[in-house]
Amino acid sequence: MQLHGWEAVLFYVLAFMTLIMGVFVVTARLAVHSALFLIAALVNVALLFILLRAEFVAGVQILVYVGGVMVLFLFVIMLVQTRAEEEARVKLYTGQTWPAVVLALFLAVSFYFAMSPAQQAFRPADASQVQTADKGEASASGSGFISQDTQNVGEALYRQAALPFEIASLLLLVALVGAVLLARGSKQEKLYE
Amino acid sequence: MTRKESRLSFRRIVSLIISLAVIAAAAATLRRLLAGDPLFFNRFEPTLVNFMMLSFLLFVVGVAGVLSRRNIIIIFMSIELILNAVNINLIAFSRYLQINQATLEAKLGSGINPISGPVFTIFIIVVAAAEAAVGLGIVISMFRNRETVAVDEIDLLKW
Numbered sequence: 001m002q003l004h005g006w007e008a009v010l011f012y013v014l015a016f017m018t019l020i021m022g023v024f025v026v027t028a029r030l031a032v033h034s035a036l037f038l039i040a041a042l043v044n045v046a047l048l049f050i051l052l053r054a055e056f057v058a059g060v061q062i063l064v065y066v067g068g069v070m071v072l073f074l075f076v077i078m079l080v081q082t083r084a085e086e087e088a089r090v091k092l093y094t095g096q097t098w099p100a101v102v103l104a105l106f107l108a109v110s111f112y113f114a115m116s117p118a119q120q121a122f123r124p125a126d127a128s129q130v131q132t133a134d135k136g137e138a139s140a141s142g143s144g145f146i147s148q149d150t151q152n153v154g155e156a157l158y159r160q161a162a163l164p165f166e167i168a169s170l171l172l173l174v175a176l177v178g179a180v181l182l183a184r185g186s187k188q189e190k191l192y193e
Numbered sequence: 194m195t196r197k198e199s200r201l202s203f204r205r206i207v208s209l210i211i212s213l214a215v216i217a218a219a220a221a222t223l224r225r226l227l228a229g230d231p232l233f234f235n236r237f238e239p240t241l242v243n244f245m246m247l248s249f250l251l252f253v254v255g256v257a258g259v260l261s262r263r264n265i266i267i268i269f270m271s272i273e274l275i276l277n278a279v280n281i282n283l284i285a286f287s288r289y290l291q292i293n294q295a296t297l298e299a300k301l302g303s304g305i306n307p308i309s310g311p312v313f314t315i316f317i318i319v320v321a322a323a324e325a326a327v328g329l330g331i332v333i334s335m336f337r338n339r340e341t342v343a344v345d346e347i348d349l350l351k352w
Contacts, residue, residue: 001289003239011239015247022251022274026258031266038270045277052244052288057280057311057318064318069273069325076329077266080336093261094345100260104253111249115242122240149311156308157315168319175323182330185337 002123003051011051018044029092031077039070056150244285251278263343265335269328276321283310283317 003011021041028034042065049058157165251274258271287310290297297305336342 001241001285001292008238011243015239015243018247019250019254022254025267025270025274026254026262028267031264034267034270038273041274042277045281048244048247048281049284052284053291054284054287054311054314057284057314060315060318061280064322065273069322072325072329073266073270076332079333080266080342091263094263097261100257103260104257108250108253112246115246119240119242122242123235123238152308153311153315156312161312161316164316168316171323172319175326179326179330182327183333 007051011048014044014048014051017041018048031081032074035070035073035077038073039066042066042070053147054149055147056153241285241289244281248278248282248285251275251281263345265332265342265344265347266329268344269325269332273321273325276317280314280317283314286310 018041021037021044024037025034025041028037042061046058046061046066049055049061255271255274255278258274259268262268262271287307290305290307290310294305294307332342335347339347341347
């Protein structure tokens with residue numbers, strides 16, 4: 001797998017934007033800003049999925065994450081908003097920020113040095129050996145072609161993964177009931193007793 | 194006042210370093226291009242490893258957020274970042290298997306199933322949605338009882 005031409009440029013742009021938005025999510029002062037940056041990061045990840053020819057997952061990502069989960073997040077932020085964090089004296093971070101940052105940098109650098117020898121192995125030694133399916137032009141799975149991904153995922157979900165699919169629907173039902181039970185107030189509890 | 198000035202100078206130093214790095218990278222690129230290296234751009238075209246690096250960096254950002262923030266809602270958002278990093282990894286591996294299916298099946302025998310990547314990703318998204326719903330329900334009921342969303346003030350179970 002190797003992206004060429006504009007796809008390569010697009011990968012770097014999207015990767016950079018995703019990482020920057022992730023850092024903004026973690027460092028933003030207000031939770032609402034954090035949620036908006038997270039929406040931007042999730043849309044970038046969905047575009048990366050399209051770059052990887054997984055259109056169905058990209059659509060699910062937009063619909064479920066951006067349309068469902070993030071709206072839930074924004075609602076809860078507005079329910080719970082104390083507006084205390086707008087003042088500069090309020091602490092944003094716990095005491096373990098510097099250990100976390102140092103650990104994260106150490107992990108990132110060590111992962112880079114562990115993976116960079118492997119990088120050449122994934123690359124054909126001379127550029128003419130690149131497979132046609134990988135070229136991205138005038139081939140059945142190149143850019144500009146709607147891939148078979150949606151059909152394949154649907155078939156796999158209803159054939160090989162039918163039981164986990166049903167269990168997932170049950171899990172969603174349980175989570176729905178649990179969230180309603182957890183979030184109701186004492187007034188509503190008295191109302192139903 | 195002094196704090197603001199020092200922060201500004203810190204920003205200036207960081208932007209100076211970044212712009213120097215960009216200029217150095219551009220100069221190196223120009224030098225290699227003028228030297229006429231045919232495989233020069235090939236080296237920068239993203240492969241599976243680049244997707245894994247992106248995924249790992251996103252994961253690390255999420256872990257740093259979980260460990261360092263006080264607001265429990267932002268901790269939940271960092272968990273979503275972590276789950277997305279895993280999804281990128283799964284989809285990239287699935288794409289890699291899809292492209293190299295013939296080669297890998299010649300080497301390892303049949304049983305390569307590239308579609309399991311997106312299927313697992315969909316299940317991860319479902320579980321993430323359920324987790325967010327239940328977690329935010331807990332946050333609401335906790336805020337109702339304790340009037341706070343800061344994780345270091347929620348220490349009832351600490352001895």
